[in-house]
Amino acid sequence: MALTLATAVELLDKHHLLREIIQGKTWSRNPARFAGAEDAFNSITYDTRQVREGSLLCCKGHFKADYLSGCDEHGLKAYVAETDFSEKTEAIGIIVDDIRKAMSLLSAEFYGRPQDELTVIGITGTKGKTTTAYFVQSILNAASDGRAALFSSVDNCLDGHTYTASALTTPESMDAFRMMREALDNGMRYLVMEVSSQAYKVERVYGLTFDVGAFLNISPDHISPIEHPTFEDYLYCKRQITTNSKTLVLGADCDHADLIEEDAAAAGVPVTTFALHTSGATNSGTKADTVAWPADKDRTAFHIEVAGTTGTYKLRMDGDFNYANAAAALTIAQLAGIDLNNKKISHALENVRISGRMEQFKDSHGPNVAIVDYAHNFASVSALIDFAIERYGANKPRITLVSGSAGGKAVDRRKEIIDAAQHRVDRIIITSDDPDRERAEDICETMQAAVNDPNVQSTVIIDRQKAVETAITEAQAHDGFDVLLIVGKGEEQWIKVDGKHAPYEGDTHIVTRLFGQTHS
Incomplete structure (x- = not known):
């Protein structure tokens, strides 16, 4: 369905974000009072330099009224903001309570809700997000003939094989949905994405539900006046992935795992745990659904048991923590519907290399x-x-x-x-x-x-x-x-x-x- 003024207002009203619509001296909640309410927007942007005929502009962040200079001449149709800018533009103003939430919802709608046609996997944690994401993408690519996209802090991949450097761990919502649409148009069936604490702090993934979410671990990080004021705030933002996932993979040894499991239980989200043990699968380590343990005394290969089936893996990326990441990745893939008995999967996982990582x-x-x-x-x-x-x-x-x-x-x-x-x-x-x-x-x-x-x-x-x-x-x-x-x-x-x-x-x-x- 095309995004129009009418559908945009209906969506924002449904999520209790709409305050009013303003154009000149006309203030209303009824889009029918404004010309072209049923005409589709031709583009959506948060950059005034990209405004063209029929654009919808999202005025996020430290937006200044002066940025609107020249936008009317370029064809600005409407803007979404927390502030009335009618003195600076003749375009229709959609005034909302939270511009970042609004931008995420409107972007998803403009790009045709690509997340509904992809199996979307979100991975969070203080460490291991990138490695786990690459492992998962490699497994999915092996099982689907290269139809898995990736958003990571290192690279983005929208066609299963071409990697370009990324600017953010989790893209801005508008960029994310645009990239999802491109990935879908490229024939992708899966999307694996890192989800940072900031992604929830500033609503980059607002309204997005993951088919499989993963919470790897937690320890103090990103605590500063411009990020998270306290560890509690950092953890709270990370925890949002739990209630925004259909099923959750959780590190059994993760600090505050009991709290995360309480979140999941309250939301009716099933949890599958993974853990790294120092010897056998049934040793004194933390009980978990998926377990990884050394296959040799030098710890250069590990057994990983997922859903009752054990495989032996030797990774190109060394270190016990990477075998824990591999255990998480295999669990995620299995929950995403992948048959782990496929021999291509073992080969793919064992050959993952991330430039500059271990x-x-x-x-x-x-x-x-x-x-x-x-x-x-x-x-x-x-x-x-x-x-x-x-x-x-x-x-x-x-x-x-x-x-x-x-x-x-x-x-x-x-x-x-x-x-x-x-x-x-x-x-x-x-x-x-x-x-x-x-x-x-x-x-x-x-x-x-x-x-x-x-x-x-x-x-x-x-x-x-x-x-x-x-x-x-x-x-x-x-x-x-x-x-x-x-x-x-x-x-x-x-x-x-x-x-x-x-x-x-x-x-x-x-x-x-x-x-x-x-x-x-």
Whole structure:
């Protein structure tokens, strides 16, 4: 059904968002009082530069009346806003209580509700969202001949095989529904998407119900004046996926799992749990519906039992936490209707690679190892160090962490990254990591001030390329075995400074160049 003024008003009224419609001196709740109420909008946008004949404009965020200058001449038909802008435009104003909720509903309707024709999977958690999403997409692609789309913090994929860098973990609602429509037009049957806490905080997924939702884990993150004021608020936003899913996959060892299960029970949402055990499926680990456990003493392969069937998997991406992600992914796929006995699925899962995530490199000039990863908070840095100690600890390595912290968000991470590392590594090189509109020097100084272990060496090197090069040259000059953990940027070849992407060689590219070898 085409989106018209009449259908838009009816939809907003149904969701108790409509206040009134304004055009000049006419104020009403009845769209029939306005010319062209039954004419379809030709486009929908939140960018005034994209307004054309017959456009519907959503005035979100810090929208200023002056932005409407010239919009009438370009054919603006109507705008949706929380404020009356009739002094600046002759277009019809649809005034609402919440512009972000309204924008999500109207965008879905404009693009023909593509979510109704896709099996939509949403994945949230503090860590593991991206890896799990890639695992799920790979499984679905194997089972459907490449008909699974992906929205992730690293890439978006709308045709099952072409990946383009993404700007947000979860796209703005209007962009998300536009991309869903494109994916559907490309023949996609599935969509796998990461769902951030901010997606619920600012209503990017308002009105969207997931066929399968997943809540992997939770730990403090994104707590700052411009994101979540408290951990309770962060968790509350994450929890919204529960009541907005038809069925939920939940990490059995997740903190506050009992509260999430209470949410699900109150909403009538069935829950399937997964867990990682240290030995067999029936050992003393947390009881769960899906269980992963090591298949060999070196933990290079794992058994995963889903719905009573056990498979053995060896992932390209190492680490126990990735086998937990694989257990979640297989559970999600099974709930999405996939037959896990398909041999293509095992092969697909085992060959997933995410650029810049748990990429291991061996130095062709000596014994040293570097691991490049997107770890960027307490939980993910802790998990990475756990892996390094577990895998290489017997060789008594010197461990160096190269890390910064992004500007403009999650201020708590700056100290927490240091807290995760300083008593467990030998050296920390603090450097730039997307400072955006903050001074990289200020962020690094905050991190340096958090170092209080006299046994750990710490250095600030603002230039990230120089920081990574320094870590490598020091390791190569050291008479011993070094493990370098280079985190935060992965394969990204830019650093965000003052709202723009400044060119950067990329962590993986620097390691490859100086090690003289590709990733293992």
